[in-house]
Amino acid sequence: MNKPREQQIFVQPPETAGDPLKFQQLLAQETVPVPAYLQSSPPQFGDEDLDVARYTSHAFHRLEAEKMWPKAWQFVARAEEIPNAGDHVVYDIVDSSVILMRGDDGGIRGFHNSCLHRGRTLRTQSGTAGQLKCPFHGFTWDIQGRFKSKPCSWDFKHLDDRPLDLPQVRVESWAGFVFINFDAQAQPLLDYLGVLPEHFRSYLMDRATTLAHVQRRIACNWKVAQEAFFEAMHTKVTHPGIMTFTGDVDSQYDVFGDIIARAITPMGVVSPNLGGVDDTTTLNDILALSGRMSETDGSRHRLPEGVTARQYVGELNRQAYAAAAGADLSQATLAELEDAILYSVFPNFQVWAGYFGNIVYRVIPDGDDTDHCLFDVYILGRHPQGSACPPAAPLNRLGDDEPFTAAPEIGALGPVFEEDMRNLPHMMRGMRASQRGKVSLASYQESRIRHHHLTLDKFLGLGGAK
Known part of the structure; x- marks a missing residue:
């Protein structure tokens, strides 16, 4: 010893x-x-x-919410956190909410966590689900975000010609880290990460x-x-x-x-x-x-x-x-x-x-x-x-x-x-x-x-x- x-x-x-x-x-x-x-x-x-206001000011916090978080790549989950079809993580960032979910095809997608009917969040916590069904009225999507059904279809004829698949955010991965970006025009994640992958x-x-x-x-x-x-x-x-x-x-x-x-x-x-x-x-x-x-x-x-x-x-x-x-x-x-x-x-x-x-x-x-x-x-x-x-x-x-x-x-x-x-x-x-x-x-x-x-x-x- x-x-x-x-x-x-x-x-x-x-x-x-x-x-x-x-x-x-x-x-x-x-x-x-x-x-x-x-x-x-x-x-x-x-x-x-x-300036201490960069930390204490709600106005500065709102500026970040409007101009930074919607544009920056953000780490949401490890791929092994959602290994199976239907596994998902709910990611909330200021006003936004995303469902990061693995589909039947093995792909990982990020859906805006908002029902296209009246906006109710589809999932309130991470877990596993066989479909995405709104707990309010029952509008339903499959785990790849494709629209499946709505109640009282006769009363929603005006939606028949509209795209009703769930809107998605950008999802890309590096080394098992899954990132999202709300900006469809953002540079690819690997470019954003610069020297990191090589290091x-x-x-x-x-x-x-x-x-x-x-x-x-x-x-x-x-x-x-x-x-x-x-x-x-x-x-x-x-x-x-x-x-x-x-x-x-x-x-x-x-x-x-x-x-x-x-x-x-x-x-x-x-x-x-x-x-x-x-x-x-x-x-x-x-x-x-x-x-x-x-x-x-x-x-x-x-x-x-x-x-x-x-x-x-x-x-x-x-x-x-x-x-x-x-x-x-x-x-x-x-x-x-x-x-x-x-x-x-x-x-x-x-x-x-x-x-x-x-x-x-x-x-x-x-x-x-x-x-x-x-x-x-x-x-x-x-x-x-x-x-x-x-x-x-x-x-x-x-x-x-x-x-x-x-x-x-x-x-x-x-x-x-x-x-x-x-x-x-x-x-x-x-x-x-x-x-x-x-x-x-x-x-x-x-x-x-x-x-x-x-x-x-x-x-x-x-x-x-x-």
């Missing part, structure tokens, strides 16, 4: 901690070829403050499957929740327990056009905010507390002479992930096997890169409520090559006051998410109370937040993120 030596762990002065070149230095130590896409693509933005090309995403899906309503604007995962600088104060294995302020931040941005936080290394931590402690803590490694019990492992915790955990993950996917991962870098490589896709989708345990975040407004949102977290594993993709783990919808620690399927991630969520309602209250009416961002470490608002402004037709 590993027994950490007697240590005197201490907190470093915060003013100088952090090195944005640290990740590239770690890449230089890799013993396998390093993919070019892990190189730095640094942001080049200004330092203007953001994920080696990660066996064709074998990805949903191991966990947890959702909770959060008392904050959707952008506040989204941006909580855009930087790692908050680790020292919000997540001090993970600093023994997280290079928080050593993270690398990258942007790729308007839609895609990335943060890479080294793991298996000690935060530059701490001193006096030995490698045995780093090994024990990363296995027990990270929630993403292939093993959770550090006491079962001993560091060989001359091997770092980062090297040891990377090799441990390499063996376990290769076995789970039935794949050869001998060329995988330590970075891809253990680091927090988090991509964001505008407006509200984030996915961790790597070969296993990909965490996925989605944040959507809670209807027309500026001050509440729905936060989803998925965890993706892999199924072996040649085997059928298993059905997705069922959604665990937590109560508004339930902590993420009440979701055992996300393991050690639960306490970390709960630490994040405690800040968010207070951010909303603080922004509303702000005398200055502005928020100020770090030039580099919070560049993904600025990137998000600059892209949002382009959708909204505004001049800049002010």
Whole structure:
């Protein structure tokens, strides 16, 4: 059993901690070829403050509803959530509602969730149905959206020559993620995703499957929740327990056009905010507390002479992930096997890169409520090559006051998410109370937040993120 030596762990002065070149230095130590896409693509933005009204104003929320949500590609569900004919997910976004449904032909379609008679929603929750029948008067469509019947046909002769199939939204998929777009003229999803498919090309995403899906309503604007995962600088104060294995302020931040941005936080290394931590402690803590490694019990492992915790955990993950996917991962870098490589896709989708345990975040407004949102977290594993993709783990919808620690399927991630969520309602209250009416961002470490608002402004037709 590993027994950490007697240590005197201490907190470093915060003013100088952090090195944005640290990740590239770690890449230089890799013993396998390093993919070019892990190189730095640094942001080049200004330092203007953001107006708090971007988060607190209902008028701004309505502007997003009118100009952004109808035009942007949005992640709705994993394909394995609706594996069989008639399986469907109801997706509500501000005023709009969509039924994402698998048809008899295996295709996935998105129908506007509104009866063509008097507008009643056809489905109120996700599930399985053999047809789409309005609960009010009984107008009926099949699961591919084709009109079947109406009551009292003699009284609707004026509809005989009208098209009565259910109107659809654009539906396209990448790597098992099913997206919709309300704009019939929108660019194809794969073009919208830019570099993302190429960057994920080696990660066996064709074998990805949903191991966990947890959702909770959060008392904050959707952008506040989204941006909580855009930087790692908050680790020292919000997540001090993970600093023994997280290079928080050593993270690398990258942007790729308007839609895609990335943060890479080294793991298996000690935060530059701490001193006096030995490698045995780093090994024990990363296995027990990270929630993403292939093993959770550090006491079962001993560091060989001359091997770092980062090297040891990377090799441990390499063996376990290769076995789970039935794949050869001998060329995988330590970075891809253990680091927090988090991509964001505008407006509200984030996915961790790597070969296993990909965490996925989605944040959507809670209807027309500026001050509440729905936060989803998925965890993706892999199924072996040649085997059928298993059905997705069922959604665990937590109560508004339930902590993420009440979701055992996300393991050690639960306490970390709960630490994040405690800040968010207070951010909303603080922004509303702000005398200055502005928020100020770090030039580099919070560049993904600025990137998000600059892209949002382009959708909204505004001049800049002010």
